[in-house]
Amino acid sequence: MRFLLGYGSCGIASGAQTVLKGLEKAFEGTDYIVEKVGCNGLCFAEPIVEVVTDSGESFLYGRLNETTAIELAESVKKGELPLNNRLSDEEMAFLNGQKRIVLSGCGKIDPENIESYIENGGYTALKTALSMGAEKIIEEIKISGLRGRGGAGFPTYIKWQSARNSVAEEKYIVCNADEGDPGAFMDRAVLEGDPHRVLEGMMISGIAVGASTGIIYVRAEYPLAVKRLKMAIEQMREKGILGDNIFDSGFSFDFRIMMGAGAFVCGEETALLASLGGNRGMPVTKPPFPAQKGFRKQPTNINNVETFANVSWIIENGGAAFASMGTDGSKGTKVFALAGRVKRGGLVEVPMGLTINEIVFDICGGIKEDAEIKAVQMGGPSGGCIPKDMLDTPIDYENIAKTGAIMGSGGMIVMDEKTCMVDMAKFFMDFTSKESCGKCVPCRIGTTRMLEILERIVKGEGEESDIETLVDLGESIKTGALCGLGNSAPNPVLTTIKYFRNEYEAHIKEKCCPAKKCTALIEYKIDANKCKGCSLCSKKCPVEAISGQIKSPYTIDAQKCIRCGECISTCKFGAIEVLSGEGME
Amino acid sequence: MISELKNKIDAVLLKYDNPEESLIAILQDVQGFLGYISREAVEYITEKTGVASGRIMGVASFYAGFRLKPVGKYRIMVCMGTACHVNGSERMGDTVKRVLGIDAGDVTDDGLFSWEEVACLGCCSISPAMMINDTVYGNLTQDKVISVINSIKEEEGK
Structure with missing residues (x-):
């Protein structure tokens, strides 16, 4: 029987360490071993243990703590699989309809042990690729229809082919692991949970392009991913999968890791290359493309983590199998x-x-x-x-x-309904204006002006002409900016204006936030009929804005109130209401 | 500048054969033991490598990962990513600010804490989240933020 404990950053943050402690305590003196694996993607139920029986049946136990982990282990020792903490059928529906290629190893293998990857078929694709040769690899990637998973969706084989066509002594493979998009964490999960899959993909790309060095540009904010990549590379070297003349094929390859220093724009490939060269991460115009002139002015193929993670599957199962999934233009x-x-x-x-x-x-x-x-x-x-x-x-x-x-x-x-779309637009514009590298005027100044207008609107100081000005500015930035960051920066504003114009109008004309989110446009009020005078909210209030006599209704001083929401989450009687627009004093 | 710092920087520089290209890694290493990039450190790197101090400052000031001011022993990074924002990260930042009594980017008088707002930590499924040094704390509430900070204070005997 196997016990697979999710041990990614998010699992650890949710308490996987104490679960491990509990299981190991209970299993002391037995043959049971707890295996630490990456995140299996069921983040909502972390910390998670997957129990796999000898007959191959799998049961997931979630939201564990030390006590429940010990209970689980004790039951297992008695030969039982308890129902407590077992994920319900409804929760297990999360896995229905999923087809896992990139994530196939996450949560299944031990990312800190290369043998675990090899036992699950790791590095067989590399051997196959070595016997196929460059042209056939590129042909297979072409058949697969794989497109860049970093965002732009550029066909992968074209990048590989053009880097291959560039003649040079030295070429490079770069993995863009600078996952800066707030709200995306698949690259982190793959790097933490199945690093070899990415490294194998990079090496196959190296064969195709004719490169012998792979560089992983990974966010410094992902310390666990960096640690596991380093371990993976070390173990590959020990096994002879890295270095000169790999598997006696004449192919040589090695890796370097470079940690990013925190700049969203470095997700853009020319900015990433500038950063790799030790410079400020500022994009340049293309052409020349990195495939012609990249790192150290040599041909360089840059792909995203997820793109590389698809490669070994395609080589093993064939491009056609990959292309059989998906839609006409988007495969896999x-x-x-x-x-x-x-x-x-x-x-x-x-x-x-x-x-x-x-x-x-x-x-x-x-x-x-x-x-x-x-x-x-x-x-x-x-x-x-x-x-x-x-x-x-x-x-x-x-x-x-x-x-x-x-x-x-x-x-x-x-x-x-609690999310204010104007606030969201402001949030993203705040982000892009901070992350704008400052090189081109449309992006540097344009995003700042858009942000200023949005800040005015959420404060209730918007003017009727603001919406048109935002659209105008947005369209100009989209066409005038130098790189992808600027070209796309207005999108969150333009789409929210397109689909949620009424919310902008409510903020501007009625000084009302329909989602009751924008603090300048809302007011908290205690419903005297519901308030029991328990005083809890007034004790909790960080700014002493709530006062009253025990057992009679309390009141909120609107001048002092910072609308932090503490009182709302404290009140057991639902007595605190949020007003916006009409009804406000 | 004290010679201990010079020795440490010397050791870092030995690791890299091309200081121009490896500038970011060098600065990361220096920040690793110094906690930030000091003026003295920049001048010493220039002296030893010939890389212009203007270029070094240009790089150090461009990236959010570099700090030009000291940080606390415990560096609190409150995630301001999208998922955290939707789930109330602003309030978490306000709470840290209130409890520590300092603005983002500053250090408490005892040198124990500093805090800053950071872009996504990639722990969106347990948002709102914050990271203290290398440890991530998720599913935050204002109470949890306060208790995490207090338990560190207790550990440190403050």
Whole structure:
């Protein structure tokens, strides 16, 4: 019997360490071993243990702590599989409809042990690729229809072919693991949970392109991913999978890791190359493309983590098998990171072509507290908000682009009625204006002006002409900016204006925030009929804005109140209401 | 500048044969033991490598990961990613600010804490989240933020 404990960053943050302690304590003196694996994507139920019986049946136990972990272990020792903490059928529906390629090893293998990857078929694709040779590899990637998973969706084989066609002494493979899109965490999960899959993909790309050095540009904010990548590379070297003349094939390859220093723009490939060279991460115009002149001015092939993670599967199963999944223009699977107001957040890998609704409702169980869904944000700061009546859009690059959002790296933030769309637009504009590298005027100044207007609107100081000015500015930035960051920065504003114009108008004309989120436009008030005078809220209030006599209704001083929401979460009687627009004093 | 710092920087520089290209890694290493990039450190790197101090400052000020001011022993990073924002990260930041009594980017008088707002930590499924040094704390509430900070204070005997 096997015990697989999810031990990614999110699992550890949820208490996987204490679960491990509990299990090991209970298993002391027995033959049972707890295996630490990566995140299996069921983030909503962390910390998670998967119990696999000798006959291969699998049972998931979630939301464990030290005590429940010990209970689980004690039952297992008695030969029982308890029902407590076992994920219900409804929760297990999370896995229905998923097809796992990129995530196939996450939560299944021990990322800190290369043998675990090899036992599960690791590095056989590398051997196959070595016997296939470059042209056949590229042909297979072409047949697969694989497109860049970092956001833009550029056909992978074209990148590989053009890097191959460039003649040079030295070429490079770069893995873009600078997952800066807030709300996306699939790359972190893969690097932490199955690092060899990415490294193998990079090496196969190296054979195809004719490169002998792979560089992983990974965020410094992912210390566990960096640690496991380093371990993986060390173990590969010990096994002879790295270095000179690998498997006696004449092919030589080695890796380097470079930690990013925290700049969203470095997800853009020319900015990433500048950063690799020790410079400020500022993009340059293309051409020349990195495939012609990249790192150290040599031909360089840059792909995203998820793109590389698909490669070994394609080589092993054939491009046609990959292309049999998905839609006409978008083949294979895509990993989505579900977060926000969704009931079961986590990582979902599905064939392209499923609708957003199917992912949010069928797989992820709908909205927290069964609230009404309002929109789904896709593509992060470069993407847009897709409103609820368009959530039956099938997910592929083209259909998502038609909505005004983009596929992006696959972050999906689910929003309910409590989410203010103007506030969201401001949030993303705040992000992009800070992350703008400052090189080109449309992006540097344009995003700042857009942010200023949005800040005015949420403060209730908006003017009627603001919406048109935002649209105007947005369109100019989109066409005038130098790189992808600027070209897409207005998207969150433009899509929210397109689909939620009434919310902008309410903020501007009625000084009302319909979602009751924007603090300058709301007021807290205690309903005297519901208040029992228990005084809890007044004790909790950080600014002493609530006063009254025990057992008679309390009142809130609107001048002092900072609208932090502490009183609302404290009140047991639901006596505190939030007003906006009409009814405010 | 004290010679201990010089020795440490010397040891870092030995690791890299191309200081121009490895500038970011060098600065990361220096920040690793110094906690931030000090003016003295920049000048010493220039002296030893010939990389212009203007270029070093240009790189150090461009990336959010580099700090030009000291940090506390416990560096609190409150995630301001999208999922955290939707789930109330602003309030978490306000709470940290209130409890520590300092603005983002500053250090408490005892040198124990500093805090800052950071872009996504990639722990969206347990949002709102924050990271203290290398440890992530998720599913935060204002109470949890306060109790985490208090337990560190207790451990440190403050």
